[in-house]
Amino acid sequence: xxxxxxxxxxxxxxxxxxxxxxxxxxxxxxxxxxxxxxxxxxxxxxxxxxxxxxxxxxxxxxxxxxxxxxxxxxxxxxxxxxxxxxx
Amino acid sequence: xxxxxxxxxxxxxxxxxxxxxxxxxxxxxxxxxxxxxxxxxxxxxxxxxxxxxxxxxxxxxxxxxxxxxxxxxxxxxxxxxxxxxxxxxxxxxxxxxxxxxxxxxxxxxxxxxxxxxxxxxxxxxxxxxxxxxxxxxxxxxxxxxxxxxxxxxxxxxxxxxxxxxxxxxxxxxxxxxxxxxxxxxxxxxxxxxxxxxxxxxxxxxxxxxxxxxxxxxxxxxxxxxxxxxxxxxxxxxxxxxxxxxxxxxxxxxxxxxxxxxxxxxxxxxxxxxxxxxxxxxxxxxxxxxxxxxxxxxxxxxxxxxxxxxxxxxxxxxxxxxxxxxxxxxxxxxxxxxxxxxxxxxxxxxxxxxxxxxxxxxxxxxxxxxxxxxxxxxxxxxxxxxxxxxxxxxxxxxxxxxxxxxxxxxxxxx
Numbered sequence: 382x383x384x385x386x387x388x389x390x391x392x393x394x395x396x397x398x399x400x401x402x403x404x405x406x407x408x409x410x411x412x413x414x415x416x417x418x419x420x421x422x423x424x425x426x427x428x429x430x431x432x433x434x435x436x437x438x439x440x441x442x443x444x445x446x447x448x449x450x451x452x453x454x455x456x457x458x459x460x461x462x463x464x465x466x467x468x
Numbered sequence: 469x470x471x472x473x474x475x476x477x478x479x480x481x482x483x484x485x486x487x488x489x490x491x492x493x494x495x496x497x498x499x500x501x502x503x504x505x506x507x508x509x510x511x512x513x514x515x516x517x518x519x520x521x522x523x524x525x526x527x528x529x530x531x532x533x534x535x536x537x538x539x540x541x542x543x544x545x546x547x548x549x550x551x552x553x554x555x556x557x558x559x560x561x562x563x564x565x566x567x568x569x570x571x572x573x574x575x576x577x578x579x580x581x582x583x584x585x586x587x588x589x590x591x592x593x594x595x596x597x598x599x600x601x602x603x604x605x606x607x608x609x610x611x612x613x614x615x616x617x618x619x620x621x622x623x624x625x626x627x628x629x630x631x632x633x634x635x636x637x638x639x640x641x642x643x644x645x646x647x648x649x650x651x652x653x654x655x656x657x658x659x660x661x662x663x664x665x666x667x668x669x670x671x672x673x674x675x676x677x678x679x680x681x682x683x684x685x686x687x688x689x690x691x692x693x694x695x696x697x698x699x700x701x702x703x704x705x706x707x708x709x710x711x712x713x714x715x716x717x718x719x720x721x722x723x724x725x726x727x728x729x730x731x732x733x734x735x736x737x738x739x740x741x742x743x744x745x746x747x748x749x750x751x752x753x754x755x756x757x758x759x760x761x762x763x764x765x766x767x768x769x770x771x772x773x774x775x776x777x778x779x780x781x782x783x784x785x786x787x788x789x790x791x792x793x794x795x796x797x798x799x800x801x802x803x804x805x806x807x808x809x810x811x812x813x814x815x816x817x818x819x820x821x822x823x824x825x826x827x828x829x830x831x832x833x834x835x836x837x838x839x840x841x842x843x844x845x846x847x848x849x850x851x852x853x854x855x856x857x858x859x860x861x862x863x864x865x866x867x868x869x870x871x872x873x874x875x876x877x878x879x880x881x
Binding site: 419422424431 | 533534537597598599600601602
């Protein structure tokens, strides 16, 4: 899967779950201030991403430093590549 | 003795007649039935009753996602009804979000549909990884009350009395006592329930659900009628805004009616079957709470769900206390049994009757059961000045409740 396809898949899943306006889903959009999500939403976001991509990320330390939509894109792209490369 | 007089300044409804009090009162006044055939339940083995009063035209999307995400249908109904009640009462945002306003809203069993969805998935894979963070907020017993307070920014007391079919009546009664004693200045009070086949099954298994009118749903339930065959379950929500008279007068709020008495008793004789003596005792205590005699009551809005035993017990109790002259009707023929919402919705209908000076008859009462024949039934719309109305609600679990509603005048009696 190409990176652009991963980004599209992430945005589509999050837009549906959190009823986000696609126009607001720019990489620099902050999750709390710009997209108006909160801590409960972030819990559900992890579940949505796990369901969408079929990997487990709940215990990953890196999630805690995510601030923007772009951070999510980068994290999921990296994770997807890791999964594909693992034996 | 109460410190404050307590008045009603707002009402909100979601009912089988649709969203809002206008649709609710119009449905009742025009003698319509909100009961429909439920084809989706015909495939459930063991279920014999396939009629209900469903809410059809409510759009949850009008509630912002931030608040809607933790709501099941019952909370959505409550949020919309509470918003309508506050708007009618012209409550300012500052008053709404100050400590003066509290909430007492209950439901019968939270959200059975949400629990069913959870257990369907859980039993399929014994896995909890898919659970959304908002699941618990939909199923907790105080979910409607909490969701209403969250959405409306309410910071006063938030309570969730639960007593099945007495829930709405108890919630209003508790709110009345809280304002009367000076603990809160205003209270949003009522009940809400969302449909699930479990409700029908609960009555069906006790042979207390209507089963003979599946092909003719508008003819059931039939309170007090010789051909009645049981309860028809419905969903909906009724919310009233109660307020101290001092507050309402100060705000120049529209005063719709006054609550002057409340009683709720436990009947330990049987967890399922109503007892005439216990009902008598509850109604008498309600009159005593108001300092009034039976002859002051102009009309009784009965609980009467069209069960064989319940209707007879209520008739006997009414006859023992009031004799045969006070007009009585039940609204279950129009609405079915809206469960936790019934007390509040039917109380709102009583206020409307009081304002219109017109009693709504019992729908589907074609032939009065001789066992229910000792009281004076309202069988067609009747015009009468209504100064004092007694409202009854009784619940599985042996919880009886009664409220006395008075047409408001500054002088009182």
